[in-house]
Amino acid sequence: MKPEAANPLTIDLEDRGPIARPSLHEAIVARVRDMIIEGNLPPGSRIHEGNLGIELGVSRTPLREALKFLASEGLLELSPGRGAVVRQFSPKDVRDSLVVLGDLEGLAGRLACEHATDAEIQEVRKLHDRMMDMYANRDRLPYFKLNQNIHTAILRISKNEALADVHGILQARLRRIRYIGNEGPEKWAGAVADHEEIISALEARDSERLSKVLNAHMEKTWERVKNAI
Amino acid sequence: MKPEAANPLTIDLEDRGPIARPSLHEAIVARVRDMIIEGNLPPGSRIHEGNLGIELGVSRTPLREALKFLASEGLLELSPGRGAVVRQFSPKDVRDSLVVLGDLEGLAGRLACEHATDAEIQEVRKLHDRMMDMYANRDRLPYFKLNQNIHTAILRISKNEALADVHGILQARLRRIRYIGNEGPEKWAGAVADHEEIISALEARDSERLSKVLNAHMEKTWERVKNAI
DNA sequence: CAATAAAATTCTGTATGCAGCATGCTTGCG
DNA sequence: CGCAAGCATGCTGCATACAGAATTTTATTG
Numbered sequence: 001m002k003p004e005a006a007n008p009l010t011i012d013l014e015d016r017g018p019i020a021r022p023s024l025h026e027a028i029v030a031r032v033r034d035m036i037i038e039g040n041l042p043p044g045s046r047i048h049e050g051n052l053g054i055e056l057g058v059s060r061t062p063l064r065e066a067l068k069f070l071a072s073e074g075l076l077e078l079s080p081g082r083g084a085v086v087r088q089f090s091p092k093d094v095r096d097s098l099v100v101l102g103d104l105e106g107l108a109g110r111l112a113c114e115h116a117t118d119a120e121i122q123e124v125r126k127l128h129d130r131m132m133d134m135y136a137n138r139d140r141l142p143y144f145k146l147n148q149n150i151h152t153a154i155l156r157i158s159k160n161e162a163l164a165d166v167h168g169i170l171q172a173r174l175r176r177i178r179y180i181g182n183e184g185p186e187k188w189a190g191a192v193a194d195h196e197e198i199i200s201a202l203e204a205r206d207s208e209r210l211s212k213v214l215n216a217h218m219e220k221t222w223e224r225v226k227n228a229i
Numbered sequence: 230m231k232p233e234a235a236n237p238l239t240i241d242l243e244d245r246g247p248i249a250r251p252s253l254h255e256a257i258v259a260r261v262r263d264m265i266i267e268g269n270l271p272p273g274s275r276i277h278e279g280n281l282g283i284e285l286g287v288s289r290t291p292l293r294e295a296l297k298f299l300a301s302e303g304l305l306e307l308s309p310g311r312g313a314v315v316r317q318f319s320p321k322d323v324r325d326s327l328v329v330l331g332d333l334e335g336l337a338g339r340l341a342c343e344h345a346t347d348a349e350i351q352e353v354r355k356l357h358d359r360m361m362d363m364y365a366n367r368d369r370l371p372y373f374k375l376n377q378n379i380h381t382a383i384l385r386i387s388k389n390e391a392l393a394d395v396h397g398i399l400q401a402r403l404r405r406i407r408y409i410g411n412e413g414p415e416k417w418a419g420a421v422a423d424h425e426e427i428i429s430a431l432e433a434r435d436s437e438r439l440s441k442v443l444n445a446h447m448e449k450t451w452e453r454v455k456n457a458i
Numbered sequence: 459c460a461a462t463a464a465a466a467t468t469c470t471g472t473a474t475g476c477a478g479c480a481t482g483c484t485t486g487c488g
Numbered sequence: 489c490g491c492a493a494g495c496a497t498g499c500t501g502c503a504t505a506c507a508g509a510a511t512t513t514t515a516t517t518g
Contacts, residue, residue, distance in 0.1 A: 072301035
């Protein structure tokens, strides 16, 4: 018998690719990740396989598979015999992650200057301009998402998949922190200034400058976020 | 009924930690990872859940959980409906990973110079000296393992867990490549020379020099390995 | 009333069964 | 003889059942 779904899990079909049938545990991974980021599953809380399974409308088997996957990403910790716990990130964890992210984005910037096509750089420019519109309107959430998109795009056009992979892992760990770390107007302006310089260095293909500003951008991110933890 | 084990999976008990009971899927993860590194599961081959389960003496459920975990590490690829396939790394994948590893180790070197205690540096020196003994005896396998230990130790004494995490993931992906990439004597000598400079820069806490030599060391590793793929 | 021990309940870990899809083979037709 | 459609087999994906560990509740004693 299929499990009763209080809130059935809908599978996202807008996947690109030829006929890639979406798998259930993959959908669960995405869903649980979002629940962690949005705070539905607060850090430190134990995950109850039975209840969560019912809530998502799936049985424990694919749910457990998804939990193992997320544990490998570092969003969960597994204590044998006691199930999965949402990982707590200490301020040091966050700081350390941002240091690494800054380093990785610096590298990505250098590689992007070297390997990106003009068209790709133009696409990033478009994202940037749209983000600036959102800033002009003080539209926080769309701004936030475009911001993330820009950083991800720089990773993409660096044409280094391994780099994008590890960046994505650390990025996912911090998404919740950034999500709650809504800074005040003066700091927001600083971040916007950074982004102006990022796009200008990228368009000039000035790898040293881009690398430096991306790295420094992370340092400032820490300054913005550290009091919110 | 417990499944018949042609070659029962023994659980490694030498785990550190207070009373951390080893969990089965954890043991399976380690075991399958080793099978991939050692080539028992060649790249590109599909993993047959039934057979492998019988071979390891476990049922499909924990095995599948382990496969999801390894997929998240990037050692396997999951094609829905077709199970897990051992990931093939293209030469570009390897090169890209080494570029990132070089960058990460460079960062780790800087941080280690800053944060490591004298005692920790001395421990790395000991590893280095033991490795040199192995080199003198042309003892390849112990040399290989000590080599890995030294690099891991530098990551550890950099006191940045996020850094160690992502380094570990990329390192695991390349372990198989390094395992088969047994270079000739002249290149081996070059690697040894690098290591002499690494330890000397670390003892001098010369972060710039250490960072540079670690980064360059990876570049040379590529030169050594690229023809073996 | 507090503390401890024992029992009951709940939850995790593992095995197994079943349904649906993928794959390879066979057979029929051009 | 070649190609394609249909069929048979086998494997994956998911659900469920069961055993053992962990936790909570309760009872008993100091």
